Amino acid sequence: MFNLFKKQSPLDKLNDKYKKLLAASHRLSATNRKESDRKYAEADEVLKQIEALNKQ
Template sequence: MFGLFKKKTEMEKLQDTYKSLLEKAHKASHQNRSLSDKLMSEAEEVAKKIDLLKK
């Protein structure tokens, strides 16, 4: 109840984005390899941002 209006931190938003991109890349890898590669590169960029926030 108390966490209902709690805003996500930047780290949580980036982690959600990273997870979403990985899932989309996996699904796309079965049909469109170039799209999958593009999504994986975007996920890597998000991972770099996460690493920078951790430091």
């Protein structure tokens, strides 16, 4: 209940963004392969940022 006012860490925000991009890529894969690949590439960039934060 008190997590309502708790701010997310940058790592949590990146994880959420990564999951949303992968979901969008999966949805688009059935209709528009080019857009799906673009979303997957964005998700890959976010994953690289997540890995960089984990190394620190």
